[in-house]
Amino acid sequence: KVTGNLIETSTTKDYSNLLFTQTQGDVVSYIIQLPNPGFYKLQIYALPVSDDSKTLPGVFNYLINCTRAPKPVQPFPKQYAQWKEGCYLYEPLTIPNADGTVNFKAVVPKGKQVAVTVNDTWTQLKNAGSDVWEGAVKIVKNSRVTLNVNYGGDESKYSTLLEYNL
Numbered sequence: 001k002v003t004g005n006l007i008e009t010s011t012t013k014d015y016s017n018l019l020f021t022q023t024q025g026d027v028v029s030y031i032i033q034l035p036n037p038g039f040y041k042l043q044i045y046a047l048p049v050s051d052d053s054k055t056l057p058g059v060f061n062y063l064i065n066c067t068r069a070p071k072p073v074q075p076f077p078k079q080y081a082q083w084k085e086g087c088y089l090y091e092p093l094t095i096p097n098a099d100g101t102v103n104f105k106a107v108v109p110k111g112k113q114v115a116v117t118v119n120d121t122w123t124q125l126k127n128a129g130s131d132v133w134e135g136a137v138k139i140v141k142n143s144r145v146t147l148n149v150n151y152g153g154d155e156s157k158y159s160t161l162l163e164y165n166l
Helices: none
Strands: 002-008 019-024 027-032 038-046 058-066 088-091 100-107 113-118 121-124 126-129 132-139 144-150 159-165
Touching (some): 002 019, 002 027, 019 088, 027 038, 113 132, 121 132
Antiparallel strands (some): 019 027, 038 058, 088 100, 100 132, 113 121, 113 144, 144 159
16 A cells, blocks of 8 residues: 655645556556646655555655756546555546547556546446556546446446546
8 A cells, every 4th residue: 555745845735636656566656747846745655555554654755856847737637545556557647628539548457347437428448458458538628537447246336546637
């Protein structure tokens, strides 16, 4: 289990929506976007998956000095707890707020079905093997987009993994 926070040190503003956690096997990686020049604190909290504790202790603190922000940032999707248990997103890390088609490709271990919702419209992704799910999804401007998984049992029950708000 792992999570993190990204805090601008001068204002203590939380920029955790600009921090994205990915897991491949036993390797956890972070993708970070920094909105402005300045100092940021990256805080990482973790526990072994087998530990039932609800409180994750701090394991690393990094101080990042951003000397310039090269481009405007777009928030990453909100990550729900099950996302951080072995999932990996190839695409899209962000979705532009415009009508169009977006390709999704993600590793979702133990998923029986994986679907994307755009508001209330469901699109089932196809299993490409090795827990990889992919497909093209029609996106509507100003929508709520979620990546969802069914782990078996009741085929109508899905858990949300990621949520994009356009």
